[in-house]
Amino acid sequence: MPLEFELAPGRMIGGDHPCFFIAEIGQNHQGDINIAKQMIKVAKDAGADCAKFQKSELEFKFNKAALERPYTTKNSWGVTYGEHKRHLEFSHEQYQELKAYAESVGILLGASGMDEKAIDFLDELGIAFLKVGSGDTNNLPYLEHAAKKGRPMVISSGMQTMDTMKKVYNTVKPINDKFCILQCTSAYPLEPEDVHLNIIKEYQKEFPDIPIGYSGHENGMSITLAAVAMGAKVLERHITLDKTWKGSDHSASLEPSELKELISQIRIVERAMGSRVKKMRSCELFTHQKLGKSVVAAKDIPADTAMTLDMLTVKVAEPKGYPPEKIFDLIGKKLKKGVENDDSVTEDNLQ
Numbered sequence: 602m603p604l605e606f607e608l609a610p611g612r613m614i615g616g617d618h619p620c621f622f623i624a625e626i627g628q629n630h631q632g633d634i635n636i637a638k639q640m641i642k643v644a645k646d647a648g649a650d651c652a653k654f655q656k657s658e659l660e661f662k663f664n665k666a667a668l669e670r671p672y673t674t675k676n677s678w679g680v681t682y683g684e685h686k687r688h689l690e691f692s693h694e695q696y697q698e699l700k701a702y703a704e705s706v707g708i709l710l711g712a713s714g715m716d717e718k719a720i721d722f723l724d725e726l727g728i729a730f731l732k733v734g735s736g737d738t739n740n741l742p743y744l745e746h747a748a749k750k751g752r753p754m755v756i757s758s759g760m761q762t763m764d765t766m767k768k769v770y771n772t773v774k775p776i777n778d779k780f781c782i783l784q785c786t787s788a789y790p791l792e793p794e795d796v797h798l799n800i801i802k803e804y805q806k807e808f809p810d811i812p813i814g815y816s817g818h819e820n821g822m823s824i825t826l827a828a829v830a831m832g833a834k835v836l837e838r839h840i841t842l843d844k845t846w847k848g849s850d851h852s853a854s855l856e857p858s859e860l861k862e863l864i865s866q867i868r869i870v871e872r873a874m875g876s877r878v879k880k881m882r883s884c885e886l887f888t889h890q891k892l893g894k895s896v897v898a899a900k901d902i903p904a905d906t907a908m909t910l911d912m913l914t915v916k917v918a919e920p921k922g923y924p925p926e927k928i929f930d931l932i933g934k935k936l937k938k939g940v941e942n943d944d945s946v947t948e949d950n951l952q
């Protein structure tokens with residue numbers, strides 16, 4: 602079961618490895634490289650594994666009419682969608698600068714390549730893994746192109762159906778088996794009813810040989826923590842320096858203190874996931890000694906008397922006696938020494 606792989610040098614994901622946390626800066630840098638750098642530092646200081654951007658080569662991601670589409674919402678940085686996106690897009694040189702900065706603070710730089718040209722650029726940049734944003738998940742030629750780069754992949758699944766996700770799996774798997782799929786619903790902010798964490802379980806059943814993760818656009822931390830408890834191995838959340846800033850994603854993003862708190866809570870949930878083996882833990886011995894119950898005589902039981910259930914009861918007893926879960930095994934058995942009513946029935950007194 603190759604449920605784990607190296608997503609970035611020295612960083613395994615899946616299995617019992619810690620969740621890989623992608624702090625999605627996306628376009629919340631407002632087109633300002635200094636804000637972008639501040640956000641990389643925020644991601645590092647909060648304990649994220651990766652600070653991520655979105656790279657597009659706009660003429661390849663959009664057709665002409667889409668670039669000329671009017672974009673006049675409160676979140677717009679231009680009159681047309683093209684102008685808006687151009688404002689938010691960093692150049693190749695700026696990506697080099699961001700990568701060098703990320704290296705200098707000690708965090709991995711990530712980016713989704715939002716068209717094939719952007720994938721080529723990120724590959725040349727030496728990105729550790731390729732993130733496929735939901736907009737490209739059903740773009741099968743793009744997926745083949747990206748998979749052939751031989752870099753590990755993280756594939757989101759907003760706006761897709763299970764049938765499409767099976768196609769995605771079957772497209773990528775023969776080319777590149779180092780990929781994971783993230784449950785995602787593409788709405789900003791996302792209402793809890795629209796999250797559908799149960800899809801994580803469906804993906805785990807449908808794609809049992811790859812890690813599954815979660816890319817969230819909801820407010821708060823609880824849903825992402827629940828995703829961890831359901832076995833998500835890669836997590837992605839948008840981050841911002843200020844939720845009230847202009848931009849489509851800020852309100853569904855985490856501010857620095859929330860990011861730090863979420864990552865520390867994730868580490869607690871991971872510690873709590875623990876073993877798949879149910880047994881009494883050493884930390885329970887004290888409580889068991891104090892409050893664990895034992896088999897006790899319900900009446901005087903003479904030696905050499907075949908015991909019946911009406912002779913026995915269960916209490917917290919001193920000394921600790923026979924375990925109650927085996928009480929029925931005592932029926933018909935005899936004691937070496939008689940015990941009085943309310944005394945413990947102990948294993949070493951059995952004939």
Ligand SMILES: CC(=O)N[C@H](C=O)[C@@H](O)[C@H](O)[C@H](O)COP(=O)(O)O
Pocket residue numbers: 627628655676734735736759787789848849850
């Ligand atoms: C599906 C997808 O790509 N979603 C991205 C990742 O979550 C978003 O960050 C979009 O880029 C963003 O919401 C677009 O906002 P606007 O349209 O205002 O530039």
Ligand SMILES: C=C(OP(=O)(O)O)C(=O)O
Pocket residue numbers: 654655713732733734735736757758759783785787816837
């Ligand atoms: C759109 C993206 O991500 P998601 O679909 O996971 O929100 C992205 O990474 O660019």
